Amino acid sequence: MSNQSSVEIQTEWDIVAARQLGRNVAKELGFGTVDQARITTAISELARNIYLYAGQGKIEIQRLTENGINGILIIAADNGPGIPDVRKVMEDGFSTSGGLGAGLPGVKRLMDDFKIETTLGEGTDIRATKWLR
Amino acid sequence: MNKQMARYIQENMTEIISNWQEMMKNEKSERSFEVMPAELMDQTSREFAELMTSNLLESHQAYESRLNDFAEKVVRYGWSITFVTKAINHFGEIVFNGMERDGIITNENLRGFTEEFNKWITPIRDSTIDTYSKTWERTVSLQKIALQELSASLIPVFDKVSVMPLVGTIDTERARLIMENLLEGVVKHRAEVILLDITGVPVVDTMVAHHIIQAADAVRLVGAKCMLVGIRPEIAQTIVTLGINLNEFTTTSTLQRGVEQALAWTNRKIVEVDEE
Amino acid sequence: MNVRIPILKLRDTLIVSIQWELDDQTAIQFQEDLLTKLHETSARGVVIDLTSIDFIDSFIAKVLGDVISMSSLMGARVVITGIQPAVAITLIELGIRLEDVMTALDLENGLDKLQLELEA
Numbered sequence: 001m002s003n004q005s006s007v008e009i010q011t012e013w014d015i016v017a018a019r020q021l022g023r024n025v026a027k028e029l030g031f032g033t034v035d036q037a038r039i040t041t042a043i044s045e046l047a048r049n050i051y052l053y054a055g056q057g058k059i060e061i062q063r064l065t066e067n068g069i070n071g072i073l074i075i076a077a078d079n080g081p082g083i084p085d086v087r088k089v090m091e092d093g094f095s096t097s098g099g100l101g102a103g104l105p106g107v108k109r110l111m112d113d114f115k116i117e118t119t120l121g122e123g124t125d126i127r128a129t130k131w132l133r
Numbered sequence: 134m135n136k137q138m139a140r141y142i143q144e145n146m147t148e149i150i151s152n153w154q155e156m157m158k159n160e161k162s163e164r165s166f167e168v169m170p171a172e173l174m175d176q177t178s179r180e181f182a183e184l185m186t187s188n189l190l191e192s193h194q195a196y197e198s199r200l201n202d203f204a205e206k207v208v209r210y211g212w213s214i215t216f217v218t219k220a221i222n223h224f225g226e227i228v229f230n231g232m233e234r235d236g237i238i239t240n241e242n243l244r245g246f247t248e249e250f251n252k253w254i255t256p257i258r259d260s261t262i263d264t265y266s267k268t269w270e271r272t273v274s275l276q277k278i279a280l281q282e283l284s285a286s287l288i289p290v291f292d293k294v295s296v297m298p299l300v301g302t303i304d305t306e307r308a309r310l311i312m313e314n315l316l317e318g319v320v321k322h323r324a325e326v327i328l329l330d331i332t333g334v335p336v337v338d339t340m341v342a343h344h345i346i347q348a349a350d351a352v353r354l355v356g357a358k359c360m361l362v363g364i365r366p367e368i369a370q371t372i373v374t375l376g377i378n379l380n381e382f383t384t385t386s387t388l389q390r391g392v393e394q395a396l397a398w399t400n401r402k403i404v405e406v407d408e409e
Numbered sequence: 410m411n412v413r414i415p416i417l418k419l420r421d422t423l424i425v426s427i428q429w430e431l432d433d434q435t436a437i438q439f440q441e442d443l444l445t446k447l448h449e450t451s452a453r454g455v456v457i458d459l460t461s462i463d464f465i466d467s468f469i470a471k472v473l474g475d476v477i478s479m480s481s482l483m484g485a486r487v488v489i490t491g492i493q494p495a496v497a498i499t500l501i502e503l504g505i506r507l508e509d510v511m512t513a514l515d516l517e518n519g520l521d522k523l524q525l526e527l528e529a
Contacts, residue, residue: 012433019464020430034313037464037495041503044466106467106503316494323514347501354497354507356490356514 006060007047009078015047018059022074025061029070029132038110039072039130045107046076046126054080054123064129071131074111079123086118135249139189141232142182149227150178156223160216169210177206185224188257197260204264208272214265218258225254285311287318287327294395295324296388300333308344315348319357326395327352330388332363342377349382358398360384362391414439416446422454422523423447423485426516428461436472443476447483454523455480458516460491470505477510486511486526490519 005025007018022043026036043059050057057078064071083089089104104126108114111128118124142149154174169177184203188196207217229250232238238246280301289295297315301307319327329345331337337345349359361384364372372379385391396402412435417424423446431439443455457473459465465473477487488511492500500507511526513519 016430016432023464033463033493034495034498037493037499038502040464041466041499044464044468045503048466048468103467106505109502109504110499312498313494316497320494320514325514325518350506351494351497351501354489354492354500354510354512355494356492356512356518 006058008056008058009047009050010056012051015044015051018047019043022059022061022072025063026072026130029063029072031072031130031132035130035132039074042107042110042128042130043074045103046074046128049103050076050078050080054078057123069131069133071112071129074126074128076126076128077123082120082122082124083116083118084120086116090116135189135253137237138228138232138249138253139186141235141237142186142189142228145231146182149224149231150175150182152227153182153220153224154178156227157216157220160219177210180206181220181224185221185257189253200257200260200264204261205268208265208268214262217261217265221254221258221261225250285314287315287322287324289322289324290392291396291401293323293325293399294328294392295319295322295326296328296330296392298330298333302336303334303341303344305340305344308341308348311344312348312351316351316355319352319355325357326398327357327359328362328388328391328395329359330363330391331361331368332365332388334368337368337371337377339375339377342372342375342379346379346382358383360391360395362386362388413442416443418446418450418452421450421452421527422456422520423450423452424456424458424516426458426460430464431462431469431472433468436469440472440476440479444479444483447480447485451484453485453527455485455487456490456516456519456523457487458490458519459496460493460515462496463493465496465500467503467505470500470503470507474507474510486523488513488519488523488526490514490516 005021007014007021009015009018019040023036023040026039031039043061047059050059055078057076057080060075060077062073062075064073090108091105104116107126107128111130113127113129115127116124117126180203184196184199187199191199212220229238229246232246285297285299285307287295287297295318297311297318299311303311315327315329318324329348331345334341345361349361352359359382361379361382364384364386383394385394393403412429414425414427414435423443425439425443427439446452447455457476473489477489480487489507490513492512511522513522
């Protein structure tokens, strides 16, 4: 069973829209305040990456049920330039945007499951899941 | 053949049970059977025997419910899974030998009976082990919840000063819970100094230290200060040997000295009052 | 849509209470406004209260960190107050430590801490 909704990311305001959507879904699913903050923050990071590096893309929020456990899946997809060295961006402290370099490894720590697929010149697809315990 | 087996067991029940009890008592590895009061042992043995015949005679459903009851009981008595499998095997052996002695099993029908016995014993063993492990898993998960409930609460000791005693091994899941309880507690009790007492933590390795440092960092962000107390000599040794850097921390060996320090930080101290 | 965060002055301290979710523009606008106000008033301390904020991502954290460094260059101490437990946990998990930042439980505590710091 899944139930989805999404936000197109084109401007900075769309980042706000994406995280509000995520927070609402997280709240409805019954996540506690700490997990709500984790999910909202993760969406914000992923949406900002799309805005900064790909220009445009999409954040999709899905409700999941697996083995009787509910969860939330964030899909961040874009058709941007892709990531040349995935291992490098997953290292702590690596940033190309002059930010704090928390980026993807931070998102991975905030969520339970994290998967990244990227092809140079074609785009990036990131899936991050948080399970309701 | 099933009917013959069932009839034999029912007719010779008392003898089978007493033989079986003898055999089980000789299983040196298991003490639970010896210390069990005779009455309880007889009752359990009878239940076991009924369970063994149940899948020869009764419906599958009746057998399943009997099996569940029995497996739960066995887990509660603390019987090991080895012991339970032995119990099943011995029971089968006794019945087989008895039927051979009474001439029900002969050289001619030996092959058929061996097959029947296998068909009888194997599913019992399989499903007992299955039920046993399910019951076991449930017990473990209940204990896990109990452990979580028991762990990590923040105790206010003075105005602005709270203590969190940490007990037991800290894994990632518990570390998260500790962090959440810690921060919620800081805000709720308006604590300015938190004493994290690790007297009850058996091992402080790099991962545990990492969790503690993270918790202290988070405490600093919400606006309070963390102190690590209860550092035993062997813990101090491992921390330095592993090269874990706790220099940013204030640490003390005992909770008492920690409390004194915490009061000093909040501009207070304990004084003795002269009695007049 | 362009909301500005109000910056209040109380003696030689600036008080900022952020009441709603920060978007990027508001955050950057706030950075500019605060520095301008510091310059105009020559305040020696700033308290930024985040009690109503329920999440901070790395961008907002960076803006906050920058504000603190910039204020300190202009001779003012900054205290951040009221960071919620959930926010503190996500910041730490993101790997953002905000080292050398003065923090306090709430606005009142923050003002006390700042006073002590400025007197010292």
